[in-house]
Amino acid sequence: MEHQFEPTLLWAIALLPLLGFIGNGITAFIAPGRKVIPTLLGPGVVGLAFVIAGLNFLGLRGAELHEPIVQSYWQWMPVGSLSIDAAFQLDQLSLLMALVVTGVGFLIHVFSVGYMHDDAGYARYFSYLNLFVFFMVVLVLGASYPVMFVGWEGVGLCSYLLIGFWFRDREKADAGKKAFIVNRIGDFGFLVAMLLLFSNLGALDFATVFAAAPAAFPYGGAVVTALTLFLFLGATGKSAQIPLYIWLPDAMAGPTPVSALIHAATMVTAGVYMVARSSVLFALAPVSMIVVAGVGAFTALFAATIGLIQYDIKKVLAYSTVSQLGYMLIGVGTGAYAAGIFHLMTHAFFKALLFLGSGAVIHAMHHAYHATHSHEDAQDMRNMGGLRHYLPKTWIFMWIATLAIAGVWPFAGFFSKDEIIWQAAARAVGPFANWFRVYWLLALAAAMLTAFYMTRLMIMTFHGTNRTGEQERRHLHEAPAVMWVPLAVLAGLSVVGGWLNVPQAIKELPVLGWIPSTEWVHEWLHPQLVAADEIIATHVGEATHQAPLGGGEAFWALLSFALATAVILASAAWLRRRRVLPARDSAEPRGFASVLYHKWYVDEIYDLIVVRPVLAVSRFCWRIIDQGLIDGVVNGAGFSARAFGWVGAQLQTGQLNTYAFAAVLGVLLLLGFVIF
Numbered sequence: 001m002e003h004q005f006e007p008t009l010l011w012a013i014a015l016l017p018l019l020g021f022i023g024n025g026i027t028a029f030i031a032p033g034r035k036v037i038p039t040l041l042g043p044g045v046v047g048l049a050f051v052i053a054g055l056n057f058l059g060l061r062g063a064e065l066h067e068p069i070v071q072s073y074w075q076w077m078p079v080g081s082l083s084i085d086a087a088f089q090l091d092q093l094s095l096l097m098a099l100v101v102t103g104v105g106f107l108i109h110v111f112s113v114g115y116m117h118d119d120a121g122y123a124r125y126f127s128y129l130n131l132f133v134f135f136m137v138v139l140v141l142g143a144s145y146p147v148m149f150v151g152w153e154g155v156g157l158c159s160y161l162l163i164g165f166w167f168r169d170r171e172k173a174d175a176g177k178k179a180f181i182v183n184r185i186g187d188f189g190f191l192v193a194m195l196l197l198f199s200n201l202g203a204l205d206f207a208t209v210f211a212a213a214p215a216a217f218p219y220g221g222a223v224v225t226a227l228t229l230f231l232f233l234g235a236t237g238k239s240a241q242i243p244l245y246i247w248l249p250d251a252m253a254g255p256t257p258v259s260a261l262i263h264a265a266t267m268v269t270a271g272v273y274m275v276a277r278s279s280v281l282f283a284l285a286p287v288s289m290i291v292v293a294g295v296g297a298f299t300a301l302f303a304a305t306i307g308l309i310q311y312d313i314k315k316v317l318a319y320s321t322v323s324q325l326g327y328m329l330i331g332v333g334t335g336a337y338a339a340g341i342f343h344l345m346t347h348a349f350f351k352a353l354l355f356l357g358s359g360a361v362i363h364a365m366h367h368a369y370h371a372t373h374s375h376e377d378a379q380d381m382r383n384m385g386g387l388r389h390y391l392p393k394t395w396i397f398m399w400i401a402t403l404a405i406a407g408v409w410p411f412a413g414f415f416s417k418d419e420i421i422w423q424a425a426a427r428a429v430g431p432f433a434n435w436f437r438v439y440w441l442l443a444l445a446a447a448m449l450t451a452f453y454m455t456r457l458m459i460m461t462f463h464g465t466n467r468t469g470e471q472e473r474r475h476l477h478e479a480p481a482v483m484w485v486p487l488a489v490l491a492g493l494s495v496v497g498g499w500l501n502v503p504q505a506i507k508e509l510p511v512l513g514w515i516p517s518t519e520w521v522h523e524w525l526h527p528q529l530v531a532a533d534e535i536i537a538t539h540v541g542e543a544t545h546q547a548p549l550g551g552g553e554a555f556w557a558l559l560s561f562a563l564a565t566a567v568i569l570a571s572a573a574w575l576r577r578r579r580v581l582p583a584r585d586s587a588e589p590r591g592f593a594s595v596l597y598h599k600w601y602v603d604e605i606y607d608l609i610v611v612r613p614v615l616a617v618s619r620f621c622w623r624i625i626d627q628g629l630i631d632g633v634v635n636g637a638g639f640s641a642r643a644f645g646w647v648g649a650q651l652q653t654g655q656l657n658t659y660a661f662a663a664v665l666g667v668l669l670l671l672g673f674v675i676f
Helices: 010-030 036-061 092-115 122-141 145-163 170-201 206-216 222-238 247-253 256-265 269-277 279-283 286-307 313-333 337-371 392-406 412-426 430-462 481-500 504-508 520-539 553-577 592-597 599-650 656-675
Strands: 069-079 082-090
Touching: 010 036, 010 069, 010 082, 010 122, 036 092, 036 122, 069 145, 082 092, 082 122, 082 145, 092 122, 092 256, 092 269, 092 337, 092 481, 092 520, 122 145, 122 256, 122 269, 145 170, 145 222, 145 247, 145 256, 145 269, 170 206, 170 222, 170 247, 206 279, 206 520, 222 269, 222 279, 222 286, 247 256, 247 313, 256 313, 256 337, 269 279, 269 313, 269 337, 279 286, 279 313, 279 520, 286 313, 286 430, 286 599, 313 337, 313 412, 313 430, 337 392, 337 412, 337 481, 337 520, 392 412, 392 430, 392 481, 392 553, 412 430, 412 481, 412 553, 430 553, 592 599
Parallel strands: none
Antiparallel strands: 069 082
16 A cells, blocks of 8 residues: 655755764864774764665655655745755655665775775775765755755865875876866856756756746757757766766776775766756757767767776776766667666666775785885786685676676676667667667677676786786785675675666566566656656657667677677687786787777877867966066056155255255246246
């Protein structure tokens, strides 16, 4: 029997991490060496927030909730006809996101206890980490675009603080600044979109905007297309898509758990969530949807090509994240909003596992090199090899995540990523059908590349002969329980997470007919996405059940699984025969491999056409306009005053006869002027 639902301590989901930030921040100032408070408070507040989100989830499961519940706490911006409340909105979408953020965030906090235990900034680290979760919760629970924007800017601030956590290292500090500055470009688009919304609808809260938009904006109109493209500009910054993806690989400069938090559960998912939250607006703008899906498809393939030849274990995973975010945007861009959010959820599991697993590897490598006073790069996979003998748990867990991201059955990625690929094909209807077919092919190609570069990562890191050095390998060891237990939990989620949404078509396969069809994620999110689905169905038509080359969803799921498995097996066999030299003995890649190794020289191109011209203009303004013109005028006035003062000072001799002589001389000059 369904019942009306009342949220349980909704405000506490955000307040608890904020209290953790304050408590750990005070500890960092007063007693930076004390680690008991951050160890308990840092993970504890996020764990409690997850429990509260879980209680709301359990309450909502059996309830009747067709409209979002908005809880307003105070009037925030009463300006003329605009009135924005500090309000949270609880619905199926925001609650699912809150569970992912706090649940995966809690595991990352626990892992950090072991990873960062010896760091001098331990309390400061947990303070920033708690603040990150607070702002992300505000972002996903906000009931209006301005409240979402507070969280949006907050996670940008926290990315700067955490990526540049070791700020005494110039390279790491610059990486933090790069992330902050690049995201400001996207944030400009978000601001413009809000201005367009207010000027056309007179409101910015979700309930009013989404109710009024279908009547106020004609389908495919210029205004709704413009504002959704500006919204998507913001998404390309936060979710690291072409052309604003360049900050995310450099985000590896921060501690590895920070990379896991940014890449898996918080900042990079914000753009995908914002597009899904704005599904009604994007459904009214077909051109914008084509752009979203297209940018996602090209980014997925482009980033995958770069991951093929990187040697830094975290850089491989960084470009993997960029690629997987592209898949999510293919989903929401083709109108398969539930599929995009489903992959966001499963990706949070296996990508957090991959990053934390790489953290366990780096932790062991740093310990080994530190013990022997070696200066080798502990993140370079060429310096690893054979680590399965020293880190057996981490090896197993990371293989689970690798199979999940590659789309191998029965792991989570098989269900979520393959559904997005299928939806790109199934929704190839209407005037933009050919575009969707292209995106489908690009997504298939990226999936094969993903299987290869992830297999390469595992073979170079855990298989073959060990390349750490004879003395160093004696100090290699498995991570402590506080680090590997979160890995075990994420490994379990990477296995079973995909089974939350098993499509009916899978039952068509002879060997999988026994699998129950759940499609829970689609059913759960349906109340929040039904309005957008109806708009798309009305103007475009229903999705087909055939791929461009023939065959249904079950056939292509089986084929994708077979291709991914074949790529993994063939890649493993080929890579294990190749000889890998330590980084100090390796030559830089040549030919086209060099282009991929240097990431298509995108950073160098941006440096040439953006950074250097901006610096040149800035120096011109500084030297010519600021120092030359402005300072010249101001300083010239000062120098003139001093000159007149000096002349006057020369007349002050202190002798009365000199003053009398000057007075008489002045009178004679005046008389002469009058007479002549």
